[in-house]
Amino acid sequence: MRIQIEVPATSANLGPGYDSFGLALGIFDTLTLTIHDEAVDPSTCVSVTGESAETLPTDRSHLIMRVIGDVLRAEYPKTPTDLVERLSLECVNRIPHSRGLGSSAAAIVGAIALAGEVGARAGSERLSRQRVLELVSDLEGHPDNAAPAVFGGLTVALPDPARSWQIPANTVAEVTALVPDVRLDTHIARSVIPASVDHSIAAENSARAALLVHGFVTDASVLLEATDERLHQEYRRDAYPESMALVDALRADGLPAVISGAGPTVLVLAGSVPRTLVPAAVTLIHTSIDLGGYRVEQKN
Numbered sequence: 646m647r648i649q650i651e652v653p654a655t656s657a658n659l660g661p662g663y664d665s666f667g668l669a670l671g672i673f674d675t676l677t678l679t680i681h682d683e684a685v686d687p688s689t690c691v692s693v694t695g696e697s698a699e700t701l702p703t704d705r706s707h708l709i710m711r712v713i714g715d716v717l718r719a720e721y722p723k724t725p726t727d728l729v730e731r732l733s734l735e736c737v738n739r740i741p742h743s744r745g746l747g748s749s750a751a752a753i754v755g756a757i758a759l760a761g762e763v764g765a766r767a768g769s770e771r772l773s774r775q776r777v778l779e780l781v782s783d784l785e786g787h788p789d790n791a792a793p794a795v796f797g798g799l800t801v802a803l804p805d806p807a808r809s810w811q812i813p814a815n816t817v818a819e820v821t822a823l824v825p826d827v828r829l830d831t832h833i834a835r836s837v838i839p840a841s842v843d844h845s846i847a848a849e850n851s852a853r854a855a856l857l858v859h860g861f862v863t864d865a866s867v868l869l870e871a872t873d874e875r876l877h878q879e880y881r882r883d884a885y886p887e888s889m890a891l892v893d894a895l896r897a898d899g900l901p902a903v904i905s906g907a908g909p910t911v912l913v914l915a916g917s918v919p920r921t922l923v924p925a926a927v928t929l930i931h932t933s934i935d936l937g938g939y940r941v942e943q944k945n
């Protein structure tokens with residue numbers, strides 16, 4: 646039996662929505678899980694094409710295989726013990742890694758959803774999307790990338806317990822991701838965020854977050870002002886100086902540009918960006934907002 650899942654890339658923060666706002670993008674990883682009748686070779690049970698194919702493991706230490714096994718054991722304790730030994734996984738990776746486009750959240754969402762499908766096909770109840778969100782947040786710590794990967798569209802999320810709400814993105818259908826050829830580990834980007842900020846910064850950020858919602862729902866003309874944030878990007882400037890220079894240049898040109906997630910990708914809330922403003926080493930991806938979150942397809 647084969648189960649295929651597509652999981653979207655996501656862009657977290659969107660300026661003032663640090664650790665809470667997220668947007669699902671039309672860039673998908675495809676994961677195909679096969680349940681065999683016999684045990685498969687554990688050293689080659691995963692195949693990867695595309696992003697990081699040369700470096701990711703092909704055995705059960707692969708992130709997605711590990712999470713599938715953990716979720717089956719925790720959520721479906723009656724699963725036959727040999728089932729994990731009979732699984733193989735094909736990954737077609739299109740989401741760039743360590744660029745602020747939610748690749749790790751997508752991988753974990755995909756793994757949990759696949760485990761839920763395996764459980765459902767074995768006669769148990771399928772994991773609800775809400776349960777998938779809670780499990781990803783337990784593993785990742787903050788649900789901002791997980792919520793749009795699970796539900797699609799523009800989401801605002803709260804942790805402990807993880808919950809999220811979809812906000813209609815009426816005014817924005819197309820966005821542009823500007824992806825540098827350098828990586829930034831999310832843990833490093835988080836290590837430079839201060840433990841506290843001045844009350845006036847927090848108050849201004851609340852206003853801009855509310856304005857961002859107004860911008861997406863009703864009036865795109867406020868998006869430039871709404872995305873001028875103070876909570877995280879400036880603190881991280883030294884971690885992604887070229888990206889901040891690009892954000893500054895695009896904003897000076899009137900475009901609502903932000904750092905995507907923990908960076909270094911820059912997200913522009915517009916379908917086109919003048920190529921002349923973008924350094925040659927940066928890849929431009931024009932894409933739409935994904936509205937559905939992960940999708941499951943059963944093969945034979």
Ligand SMILES: Nc1ncnc2c1ncn2[C@@H]1O[C@H](COP(=O)(O)OP(=O)(O)OP(=O)(O)O)[C@@H](O)[C@H]1O
Nearest residue numbers: 708742743744745746747748749752830831906907
């Ligand atoms: N599809 C995948 N398969 C296996 N491992 C993955 C996959 N996607 C991400 N990872 C792991 O997660 C790491 C990237 O995680 P990291 O949190 O640094 O970046 P990100 O999720 O791409 O960005 P962000 O959280 O800022 O949006 C990769 O180096 C890899 O170890």
Ligand SMILES: N[C@@H](CCO)C(=O)O
Nearest residue numbers: 657663664831906907
């Ligand atoms: N909100 C997170 C997104 C990355 O996972 C951050 O900016 O660190």
